Amino acid sequence: MEELSAAEPDPDPRPARQPERGRERGRVQERGPDRTPEPGRAAEADRRPKADRTPEADRTPEADPRPAATVAADEPVIATRALTKRYRGGQLAVDGLDLTVPAGSVFGFLGPNGSGKTTTIRMLMGLIEPTSGTARVLGRPMPRAARTVLPEVGALIEGPALYGFLSGRDNLMRYDAADPTADPRTRRARVAAALDRVGLTAAAGKKARAYSLGMKQRLGLAAALLRPRRLLVLDEPTNGLDPQGMREIRALVRELARDGTTVFLSSHLLDEIEQVCTHAAVMARGRLITQGPVADLAAGLRGRLVVTTPDAGEAARVLKEQGVGDVVVTGDRVTGEPPEPDRRDLADLNAALVAAGVRVRGFGVERASLEEAFVALTGEGFDVAG
Numbered sequence: 001m002e003e004l005s006a007a008e009p010d011p012d013p014r015p016a017r018q019p020e021r022g023r024e025r026g027r028v029q030e031r032g033p034d035r036t037p038e039p040g041r042a043a044e045a046d047r048r049p050k051a052d053r054t055p056e057a058d059r060t061p062e063a064d065p066r067p068a069a070t071v072a073a074d075e076p077v078i079a080t081r082a083l084t085k086r087y088r089g090g091q092l093a094v095d096g097l098d099l100t101v102p103a104g105s106v107f108g109f110l111g112p113n114g115s116g117k118t119t120t121i122r123m124l125m126g127l128i129e130p131t132s133g134t135a136r137v138l139g140r141p142m143p144r145a146a147r148t149v150l151p152e153v154g155a156l157i158e159g160p161a162l163y164g165f166l167s168g169r170d171n172l173m174r175y176d177a178a179d180p181t182a183d184p185r186t187r188r189a190r191v192a193a194a195l196d197r198v199g200l201t202a203a204a205g206k207k208a209r210a211y212s213l214g215m216k217q218r219l220g221l222a223a224a225l226l227r228p229r230r231l232l233v234l235d236e237p238t239n240g241l242d243p244q245g246m247r248e249i250r251a252l253v254r255e256l257a258r259d260g261t262t263v264f265l266s267s268h269l270l271d272e273i274e275q276v277c278t279h280a281a282v283m284a285r286g287r288l289i290t291q292g293p294v295a296d297l298a299a300g301l302r303g304r305l306v307v308t309t310p311d312a313g314e315a316a317r318v319l320k321e322q323g324v325g326d327v328v329v330t331g332d333r334v335t336g337e338p339p340e341p342d343r344r345d346l347a348d349l350n351a352a353l354v355a356a357g358v359r360v361r362g363f364g365v366e367r368a369s370l371e372e373a374f375v376a377l378t379g380e381g382f383d384v385a386g
């Protein structure tokens, strides 16, 4: 959809599909002028020295006139407590969610289709009211503090709403002009900097309808970056992109994070989370399964023993004899569950293989993947078809 859509009166509108994006899944066109934080709108970032800023906790948020940017440095950028959404039809989409997104993290919000990711994001952005529970973004309660919080947040929820008949540059000029706090005298420079940031300078004069999906996503990011943001919320930012487009968006996200912006991105792609994120939360059927640093999520799991050998059959026999479980032979690879470290040393396993005349080319333990962690935690596969 290229045109800005008008706000829908229904507080829980169920999404229209976006045919041009070729998505398999329907979603709301969130970026209507009244419904989504305008990418071009932002308040001045707080420039007071840190020492002048006091923690939020002892203040009444409503009575507090300070901008959201004064949130204490160690306070989570997003914190929800028992956040719950039951849609009018009775569907429990989000069930008692306690989410903590640390400042400075690239936080992956992972879950199969229908697990409640978009519903959570819509509550965080103040687009829909929770049924119960609370959500704080940049230290302020949402949706109550949306007016002060949203200017600090750049959001790309589904594809960006663009005017196809305008060039990329003119689309950004429009977004910037919609920001009452944006100085028109510096508009051109701001737009040029944002285009440069996302690598669209060369294509800035082209009409947006001629942009590839990846270019449209980048233009959406540029719109979100017209002003400095403390938090970027990206809903499935690489969905529908080709591998090159995915790489570009991921590189951009990493770069933004290096500059100190907290990035909250939803995805149903496990490897994307592993590649880009420092932290992650895993959702299934509206409930939080786990959250924490990505490195820790799979660390609790034992990896799989992998032996590469031209003598796979013999190796499998020896490994079973040595107490290795679930031995699987695939070509010249033999894998299995290593015995508990206190029962058998890996060096002894290797020695046993060699003693039996197995020619070992490779021997090691492969780290468990996030996917294995997910399967272990939920007892079910990570089925993206939901």
Ligand SMILES: Nc1ncnc2c1ncn2[C@@H]1O[C@H](COP(=O)(O)OP(=O)(O)OP(=O)(O)O)[C@@H](O)[C@H]1O
Binding pocket: 012, 013, 014, 015, 025, 027, 087, 088, 089, 091, 092, 093, 111, 112, 113, 114, 115, 116, 117, 118, 119, 120, 268, 386
């Ligand atoms: N407006 C609505 N009215 C009724 N049910 C809804 C509405 N929006 C979402 N749901 C339901 O709530 C559940 C969670 O949906 P949600 O879109 O939040 O999940 P998701 O993890 O973002 O999935 P996807 O990636 O497929 O969008 C699903 O069962 C969905 O059908």
